[in-house]
Amino acid sequence: MSPVGALFDRILVANRGEVALRVIRTAREMGIETVAIYSQADADSLPVRMADHRVCIGPAPSVHSYLSVPNIIGAARNSGAQAIHPGYGFLAENADFARACAEEGIVFIGPSPEAIERMGNKAAARSSVAQAGVPTVPGSDGPVKTAAEALAFAERVGFPVLIKASAGGGGKGMRIAESADVLEARFTAAKTEAAAAFGDDTVYLEKYLTRPRHIEFQVLADTHGNAIHLFERDCSIQRRHQKLIEEAPSSALSPEMREAMGAAAVSLVRAMGYENAGTVEFLLDGDGSFYFMEMNTRIQVEHPVTEQICGIDIVREQIRIAAGLKMQPAKQSEVELRGHAIEFRINAEDPANAFRPSPGTVEAFNPSGGPGVRVDSHLYSGYQVPPYYDSLLAKLVVWGPSRQDALARAKRALGEFVVTGIKTTVPFHQRVLETEAFGRGEAYTDFVDTEMGDV
Numbered sequence: 001m002s003p004v005g006a007l008f009d010r011i012l013v014a015n016r017g018e019v020a021l022r023v024i025r026t027a028r029e030m031g032i033e034t035v036a037i038y039s040q041a042d043a044d045s046l047p048v049r050m051a052d053h054r055v056c057i058g059p060a061p062s063v064h065s066y067l068s069v070p071n072i073i074g075a076a077r078n079s080g081a082q083a084i085h086p087g088y089g090f091l092a093e094n095a096d097f098a099r100a101c102a103e104e105g106i107v108f109i110g111p112s113p114e115a116i117e118r119m120g121n122k123a124a125a126r127s128s129v130a131q132a133g134v135p136t137v138p139g140s141d142g143p144v145k146t147a148a149e150a151l152a153f154a155e156r157v158g159f160p161v162l163i164k165a166s167a168g169g170g171g172k173g174m175r176i177a178e179s180a181d182v183l184e185a186r187f188t189a190a191k192t193e194a195a196a197a198f199g200d201d202t203v204y205l206e207k208y209l210t211r212p213r214h215i216e217f218q219v220l221a222d223t224h225g226n227a228i229h230l231f232e233r234d235c236s237i238q239r240r241h242q243k244l245i246e247e248a249p250s251s252a253l254s255p256e257m258r259e260a261m262g263a264a265a266v267s268l269v270r271a272m273g274y275e276n277a278g279t280v281e282f283l284l285d286g287d288g289s290f291y292f293m294e295m296n297t298r299i300q301v302e303h304p305v306t307e308q309i310c311g312i313d314i315v316r317e318q319i320r321i322a323a324g325l326k327m328q329p330a331k332q333s334e335v336e337l338r339g340h341a342i343e344f345r346i347n348a349e350d351p352a353n354a355f356r357p358s359p360g361t362v363e364a365f366n367p368s369g370g371p372g373v374r375v376d377s378h379l380y381s382g383y384q385v386p387p388y389y390d391s392l393l394a395k396l397v398v399w400g401p402s403r404q405d406a407l408a409r410a411k412r413a414l415g416e417f418v419v420t421g422i423k424t425t426v427p428f429h430q431r432v433l434e435t436e437a438f439g440r441g442e443a444y445t446d447f448v449d450t451e452m453g454d455v
């Protein structure tokens with residue numbers, strides 16, 4: 001292990017695709033060597049080529065490779081890595097993995113296993129958050145075991161209600177019940193889906209807010225007692241509760257609301273003794289009330305939006321914090337919000353065909369460029385998109401001095417973006433940009449259903 005207060009010499013990146021490349025790039029800028037791990041399906045991938053060292057950790061299915069704790073720890077040990085960056089997804093929010101790293105004397109670049117555990121169970125997280133004085137959506141106190149209990153809760157807070165998996169993620173195990181007639185069926189469906197997706201059928205209930213916005217705050221905290229936020233991201237453009245477009249700042253927040261929500265996020269971080277980067281997610285109701293929804297104890301897909309408006313490399317700060325260094329900047333007053341950024345998730349999915357996955361061979365890849373454009377992607381011409389993993393191919397992030405400038409740049413950059421051979425979500429984003437509602441900055445979590453018709 002490297003001495004406290006010194007940076008690592010070599011880190012292992014326990015992920016694949018664009019996020020693996022994202023981490024490798026920052027590590028290289030910091031003078032840190034990287035070890036890429038890969039499954040047999042990813043041998044020809046860009047992060048594997050770009051890293052300083054590489055280790056095959058198993059066959060294509062993630063359970064035997066990217067989710068295999070012993071294989072990854074073994075790779076770190078054999079390659080002499082002092083720390084592991086987990087990226088997002090896979091083992092990024094797995095407390096046992098963070099613990100296994102610590103037992104091997106390897107630094108996990110993220111929060112403590114206890115913090116991961118506390119926030120990983122959504123029902124349990126709600127109660128710690130309420131204790132920190134942060135408002136939560138009216139919900140059941142803990143798991144709801146039977147349909148009769150669910151009905152009693154719904155009658156108390158009023159329909160509609162949302163049934164959510166405690167172990168949930170990615171919009172799975174979530175069902176809305178509009179009335180008592182459908183409650184039992186939706187309750188059973190949520191439980192069945194949760195059991196299949198997470199091996200845990202525990203569910204709880206929340207009041208379902210109609211037309212809220214999804215507003216999340218990026219937070220950073222170091223081991224020297226500093227805790228700050230890097231403003232918000234508005235992630236209201238979603239399809240089936242999955243984010244597609246994210247932007248910062250949000251058109252919905254006044255400076256006072258930004259300050260109040262940011263202060264709530266930081267107070268939660270302080271109350272938990274949280275360290276490293278995280279995201280506190282809120283729902284913002286039409287009347288300006290905001291409620292805690294969940295905390296992600298890792299870097300998120302949409303973090304570049306924040307990097308573009310703050311000029312801070314969040315992965316760099318994650319690495320510095322994990323090494324015991326003071327983060328830069330360390331004080332809220334040193335963080336400045338500049339301009340406007342929007343991210344478009346370019347997935348291997350066919351928007352004309354119910355967003356069906358579209359793996360295959362990329363014939364040509366010519367990403368957009370020019371002023372204010374950032375593309376984070378592991379694609380190259382001739383790359384074969386494997387069918388085993390998530391469908392994210394690229395993140396197109398535009399920055400402009402104002403929202404109007406960012407929108408004009410987004411139209412230009414999406415028009416330039418070329419991926420042939422497979423279907424992508426580029427045409428969907430172009431359609432969103434044509435809607436007047438998006439142009440006016442109106443985005444609600446049901447936007448895609450109401451404004452985009454049958455997609």
Ligand code: ADP
Nearest residue numbers: 137168169170171172206207208209214241445
């Ligand atoms: P996951 O972890 O599965 O992504 P989240 O708890 O982050 O689930 O919620 C995902 C999305 O579901 C939110 O962005 C929002 O659109 C919707 N949602 C969650 N809770 C509520 C609620 N109480 N009322 C209305 N919409 C909600």
